[in-house]
Amino acid sequence: MPELTVVVPTFNEAANVAAVVEAVDRALAGVDWELMFVDDDSPDGTAERARDIAQADRRVRCVQRVGRRGLSSACVEGMLASSAPCLAVMDGDLQHDPALLRPMLDTLRGGQTDIVVGSRHVAGGGVGDFSAQRQGISRLATRLSRAVLKADLTDPMSGFFMLTRPALMGCLRGGVSGIGYKILVDLFASAPRPLRFVELPYTFRSRQAGESKLDSKVVWDYLILLADKLVGRYVPVRFLAFSAVGGLGVGVHLVTLALVFRGLGVDFVSAQVIATLVAMTFNYVVNNSLTYRDRRRRGWRFLTGWLSFALACSVGAFANVGIAAWLFQRQTFWVVSALSGVLVGAVWNYAVTSVYTWRK
Structure with missing residues (x-):
């Protein structure tokens, strides 16, 4: 059984699959790990590319979802398909630095933390080449998240984190909705008790290949997620x-x-x-x-x-x-x-x- 499963939700990331596998392999030398691509039936053949690599490397797995979409729900399905005690989520475009995976795992091994978050806003972190407009949107989204969060996170918009399986199961039973793209906000807002967390710095990197999936519908999904956490128990x-x-x-x-x-x-x-x-x-x-x-x-x-x-x-x-x-x-x-x-x-x-x- 692997100690760590790294879940990578994908859509049209075929050009990045091999690079992600290589980067994770370098970052986790000496660790018993597996890499789980959860692909939403990408038309560019992302799932096929992942399975081709898996034929030569049993640490690589692929879950292909047909007729379903959504980053958050893909992350949840990927984590539930694993048996590892530690679970990480990172993007498939290499904007998250895989080198942070080892420090995250070492922190969880200490037993005093439920979740380790890669943060762009603590000392040593950075947003890379974010435009002023995107930085403004991120700040606004962070302020809005305060209405539902049970923790003083500096970067609740981060999609790069690692948590223990008991913490995951507690959040799922607490009512994770799986709406939209901001799974970290969903987890913290659904936790039955405040999660013990540590934030580690990283600098957001430029996309290596492919195109960004961010659009106006991401904003809608985020607002719906916040609404669900605020009043979803009373009104659908x-x-x-x-x-x-x-x-x-x-x-x-x-x-x-x-x-x-x-x-x-x-x-x-x-x-x-x-x-x-x-x-x-x-x-x-x-x-x-x-x-x-x-x-x-x-x-x-x-x-x-x-x-x-x-x-x-x-x-x-x-x-x-x-x-x-x-x-x-x-x-x-x-x-x-x-x-x-x-x-x-x-x-x-x-x-x-x-x-x-x-x-x-």
């Missing part, structure tokens, strides 16, 4: 995201109605129908891209999904109006009546589309 986080998109859809509806009715001179009823279809389509596209990113519909299924979404939301609209009218007729304050109708419609739309439009 997907419902919150679904409702937020619905709020934006109201704005789209009003803007479209104004343009068609006031700007183009179309009669009100026709303009209302057009605005409803536009808003409904907007809600479907955004929810398909963000709220149900892990169940995204593509190709022909995208069109059939729109049909089922439109049908469900049409029924939800009738329920909204019906409940509001029924309460108002019974002398309920008009604001309460309206909000009750909106809530019933929103719950209906979320429940039905979750089951039929974006079913697993």
Whole structure:
């Protein structure tokens, strides 16, 4: 049984696989280790490249996930697929320095630490060639994480860390969500007791090959993760995201109605129908891209999904109006009546589309 498993989540990192294996081998000389690539079915052949190397080196393993995406969930699956008592997570683009793995392991061997975090913000660390904009975003994300963290980490955005198996299992049973990219925040926020941690400095390096996976959807995933940690035990986080998109859809509806009715001179009823279809389509596209990113519909299924979404939301609209009218007729304050109708419609739309439009 290896003492240490290094989990490397990958997507389109075929050009870096061999270099990662070589770097880990140099860094962990004399250690019984294994390297676990967890690949989200990369079209560039990352999984195939990892398996080719594994044929010659039994310390290299590959878990290929088909139909699933997400860095955090990939890390969790990789760690659970290992039997090692110590578990590390690092990126597959060589921006994390594998030379830090040995000091991390030595720290865990002392028995007084649950998790060792590679930090860019303690003395001796650095962010490398981060742009001013990216540094600003990182600082903002760090401040937002304070709302859910149970530790005074200097670099909660780090994706480079090592922890013991008991610490991992405690966090998993504490409710790790596996949402998005910031698995370290998820672990600390889910721990049933404060984790004993040590931060070791490292300098973030430039990518060796391939392209960065960071985009605007990473920001969305991070906000959803924070929301899940704050209120997820009371309200499903997907419902919150679904409702937020619905709020934006109201704005789209009003803007479209104004343009068609006031700007183009179309009669009100026709303009209302057009605005409803536009808003409904907007809600479907955004929810398909963000709220149900892990169940995204593509190709022909995208069109059939729109049909089922439109049908469900049409029924939800009738329920909204019906409940509001029924309460108002019974002398309920008009604001309460309206909000009750909106809530019933929103719950209906979320429940039905979750089951039929974006079913697993």
